[in-house]
Amino acid sequence: MNRFIQTNLGxxxxxxxxxxxxxxxxxxxxxxxxSTPVTTTTTTTTGSTPVPQPQATSAPSSAVAARDSIVxxxxxxxxxxxxxxxxxxxxxxxxxxxxxxxxxxQSGDDQRIxxxxxxxxxxxxxxxxxxxxxxxGVKFHNGEPWNAQAxxxxxxxxxSSENDNPSYGYTGGFTAEAFDEFTLDINCTTPCPIFxxxxxxxxxxxPDFLASTTEEDRAxxxxxxxxxxxxxxxxxxxxxxxxxxxxxxxxxxxxFQKPVIRDVKxxxxxxxxxxxxxxxxxxxxxxxxxxxxxxxxxxxxxIKSGGSAEVFTLDVLSFxxxxxxxxxxxxxxxxxxNCQEMIDALYGGNSVCxxxxxxxxxxxxxxxxxxxxxxxxxxxRQLLExxxxxxxxxxxxxxxxxxxxxxxxxxxxxxxxxADVGVNVDVNIVDVQGFLDRRNCRAGQAVADLLSDRGSTKxxxxxxxxxxxxxxxxxxxxxxxxxxxxxxxxxxxxNETLDFGRQITYYLNCSKAQSPFCDxxxxxxxxxxxxxxxxxxxxxxxxLEGLADFVHEQALWLTPFDLPVIYAVDPKxxxxxxxxxxxxxxxxxxxx
Numbered sequence: 001m002n003r004f005i006q007t008n009l010g011x012x013x014x015x016x017x018x019x020x021x022x023x024x025x026x027x028x029x030x031x032x033x034x035s036t037p038v039t040t041t042t043t044t045t046t047g048s049t050p051v052p053q054p055q056a057t058s059a060p061s062s063a064v065a066a067r068d069s070i071v072x073x074x075x076x077x078x079x080x081x082x083x084x085x086x087x088x089x090x091x092x093x094x095x096x097x098x099x100x101x102x103x104x105x106q107s108g109d110d111q112r113i114x115x116x117x118x119x120x121x122x123x124x125x126x127x128x129x130x131x132x133x134x135x136x137g138v139k140f141h142n143g144e145p146w147n148a149q150a151x152x153x154x155x156x157x158x159x160s161s162e163n164d165n166p167s168y169g170y171t172g173g174f175t176a177e178a179f180d181e182f183t184l185d186i187n188c189t190t191p192c193p194i195f196x197x198x199x200x201x202x203x204x205x206x207p208d209f210l211a212s213t214t215e216e217d218r219a220x221x222x223x224x225x226x227x228x229x230x231x232x233x234x235x236x237x238x239x240x241x242x243x244x245x246x247x248x249x250x251x252x253x254x255x256f257q258k259p260v261i262r263d264v265k266x267x268x269x270x271x272x273x274x275x276x277x278x279x280x281x282x283x284x285x286x287x288x289x290x291x292x293x294x295x296x297x298x299x300x301x302x303i304k305s306g307g308s309a310e311v312f313t314l315d316v317l318s319f320x321x322x323x324x325x326x327x328x329x330x331x332x333x334x335x336x337x338n339c340q341e342m343i344d345a346l347y348g349g350n351s352v353c354x355x356x357x358x359x360x361x362x363x364x365x366x367x368x369x370x371x372x373x374x375x376x377x378x379x380x381r382q383l384l385e386x387x388x389x390x391x392x393x394x395x396x397x398x399x400x401x402x403x404x405x406x407x408x409x410x411x412x413x414x415x416x417x418x419a420d421v422g423v424n425v426d427v428n429i430v431d432v433q434g435f436l437d438r439r440n441c442r443a444g445q446a447v448a449d450l451l452s453d454r455g456s457t458k459x460x461x462x463x464x465x466x467x468x469x470x471x472x473x474x475x476x477x478x479x480x481x482x483x484x485x486x487x488x489x490x491x492x493x494x495n496e497t498l499d500f501g502r503q504i505t506y507y508l509n510c511s512k513a514q515s516p517f518c519d520x521x522x523x524x525x526x527x528x529x530x531x532x533x534x535x536x537x538x539x540x541x542x543x544l545e546g547l548a549d550f551v552h553e554q555a556l557w558l559t560p561f562d563l564p565v566i567y568a569v570d571p572k573x574x575x576x577x578x579x580x581x582x583x584x585x586x587x588x589x590x591x592x
Contacts, residue, residue: 066572067590069263072583073275073287075402077239077268079432080219081230083203084157086164090289093583094239094266096166099141100203100224101256103132104196106496108255108578108587113196117225117248117256118146118204127191127534134182138248140206141222141229148178153211154204155186161444161461161511164436169506170198170497172533173461189461191534197497227259227586239266243586259586270402273297279568285590287568288581291405292348294568304567306577309496311357312404314397314414314558315489315507315516317442320475323393324487329423330555332383334373336421337559341375342413346406354560356552357493357503364500364544369552372560380421394424399490400435404563411490414559425488435490441483444513446475449482460511465527468510468520489516492563496580500544501533507556508547517556525550 078091083100096102101117115121115135122132138146155176158167173189188195206223213221222230225248228241243259250256267284269275275287276294279302295303316333317324324330339353353372358365395418399411408429415425430438447460450471463471475481495502510518510526519525525547532543551557565581575588 066592068261069265070261070286070573070585070588070590071265071267071278071284072585073267073269073278073284075268075270075272075275075289076432077236077266081222081233081239082218082220083205083222083224084154084165085219086166090581092166093581095222096201096203097226097582098228098241098264098585099222099226099230101226101250102167102204103199103202105200105255106197106580107253108576108582108584111498111579113200114253115250117250118151119250122196124193124195125185127193128188130186130188130192130195131179132184132186134184135248135250136182138225139246140204140209140225141244142206142209144206144208144223146204146225147181148184149181150207151184151204152176152178153207155202158202160459161513162459164440166201166203167199169512170201170502171195172198172505190530193534193536193540194497194499194501197499198502200496227257227584228264237268240264241266247586255584255587257586260589261585264585272405276568279570282570284568285570285573286575286583288583289405289563289565290568291566292350293405294566298568299571301571302568304569304577306565306567306581307579308492308494308563308565309498309580310492310494310563311354311359311560312410312563313357313491313493313560315439315491315514316556316558317485317487317489318517318554318556319443319472320479320481320485321395321487322479323387323389324395326387326389327554328383328387329389331373332380332387332389332421333418333423333558334555335376335383336380336423337373337414337417338375339372339559339561342410342559343561346409346413350564352562354562356548357491357507357557357560358495358500358548359562362495362498362500363541364548366545366548369545369548371552373555377417377421384422389422391422391424394426395488396486397425397427397488397490398435398438398486399427399429400432401429403490403492405566407490428486438484438486439489439491440513441481441485442513443472443510443515443518445481445483445485446518447471447511448513450474460513463511465520465522468518468526472510472518472520488558489514491557494580500548501540504529504532504544504547508551517554 074090076091078094079086081095103118104113105116107114117135117138120133120135122130125131134148157163158165159174161168175187177185179185204224209223220233227244227247229244231240231242233239241264243262247258249258272291273293276290276297278284279287280298316330319325343351354370355372356370359370360367411427415427418425444460447463447468450467493503506512507515508517508525509515509529510520532547535543567577572591573588574591
């Protein structure tokens with residue numbers, strides 16, 4: 001048994017009864033492992049194909065709250081609060097979920113794709129073209145009007161792979177044009193049969209504000225049209241918001257109503273037990289992700305649990321490095337880690353080990369390509385010997401702090417398991433920017449380096465197969481790209497779309513800066529991406545399953561396991577967790 005894990009088993013036994021309670025709650029609420037996949041729409045390429053709009057879940061009539069203020073606490077502040085800025089995991093709830101409304105939304109009750117305050121509906125008018133009908137009467141927080149022309153500057157940013165926007169990894173590239181004042185056309189660079197299912201991070205910023213401010217200045221501001229607007233950011237301490245008086249509801253859907261709770265305060269505390277204690281003491285009304293350690297400090301009615309649509313994993317760099325580029329080395333590492341023992345000890349068994357970064361219920365996932373790797377250190381040592389592994393190698397692992405509960409313990413456990421079979425790992429926990437610098441210096445950076453060396457100004461996403469091949473060869477010869485990365489990178493890939501297309505766009509794509517994998521060989525994985533993303537129905541399922549099979553066989557990710565979310569909640573707060581971490585405060589009320 002791993003020595004670090006062994007020290008935690010006493011803790012596990014001490015809360016066994018409470019874990020049983022939590023497990024029952026998780027089953028009742030549902031989790032990412034059992035989510036129903038979104039049904040994609042099969043369309044013809046002739047004429048206009050209207051997409052039936054789902055009937056939204058209605059908000060309670062005449063909602064009244066006993067209180068008009070709320071305090072929320074999360075582990076870390078967002079890196080930015082700009083509507084077009086990066087998400088930052090759970091921290092994106094501050095800006096993406098409450099100060100911004102995206103083009104589409106995945107309903108919190110059953111994952112249907114529904115309109116928002118930005119839209120009233122949409123239709124597919126070609127294999128690569130979608131038409132969106134915008135909601136009239138909407139204004140940005142600064143009073144600028146919302147219409148098709150106002151949407152274009154934001155969409156130009158969201159359509160690019162060259163910035164850290166929250167949407168591109170879901171939608172892929174596209175261009176946008178105004179069809180008329182309140183009709184917007186999206187022209188995808190490749191066929192996009194499920195585009196509305198991917199557009200729920202396509203947020204917007206007021207165009208005049210966008211044109212008159214620098215990216216650095218915008219990072220600390222949010223001028224969108226969500227239900228709340230920014231009042232103050234006390235950096236590192238708190239963010240204050242207030243209800244946006246001119247917010248335009250999206251019909252009667254419960255997540256797109258005028259806020260009943262007027263004043264909002266977010267606090268940032270790195271320790272889960274501190275966050276739980278704030279709820280216990282009445283200093284906060286909701287805290288997430290507090291972890292299983294908080295269970296024995298809270299009353300039963302102060303605990304809620306839900307899914308995250310995420311897994312925890314370590315990306316393995318499968319090129320550049322002389323050892324991790326070997327299949328048998330990656331397989332050896334996968335079999336060296338006792339995932340079940342780790343989650344039993346650290347999370348009370350309240351998770352599921354995977355052999356992939358998706359789970360059954362996601363299009364592309366099967367029982368076989370998500371099955372966890374067996375714990376077999378003997379096999380690991382055999383594979384390392386067959387691979388002629390250099391035992392003097394020290395692999396670098398980079399992680400950002402306080403991303404998930406027990407994060408340090410997980411990393412130390414992985415380090416211990418790998419050391420037991422002769423793989424030495426140096427664990428580095430760094431600030432967010434230091435982490436992003438390492439993460440975003442992989443395949444796409446190699447392609448960007450090659451294009452720059454050749455004097456080309458085109459986007460890495462537009463590189464030819466020959467350019468990708470040349471980039472990979474040059475980077476492998478140097479042993480690096482133009483910046484420093486790491487062989488192992490902590491990652492929590494999410495899949496709100498319930499479709500493996502999300503992952504292959506980010507992580508199997510030579511043009512993406514953070515992709516740890518690149519295969520531009522003729523007929524290789526790079527050439528298989530576009531057909532899979534363009535397909536729909538059974539053909540899409542077949543192609544995505546093939547790519548997920550490849551990921552599993554190649555052991556491209558280490559120790560994936562599901563990330564359930566445990567919330568500490570004021571019992572008087574009327575709210576239920578979603579299948580993911582997203583939270584809409586305008587859907588909340590307090591009971592007397």
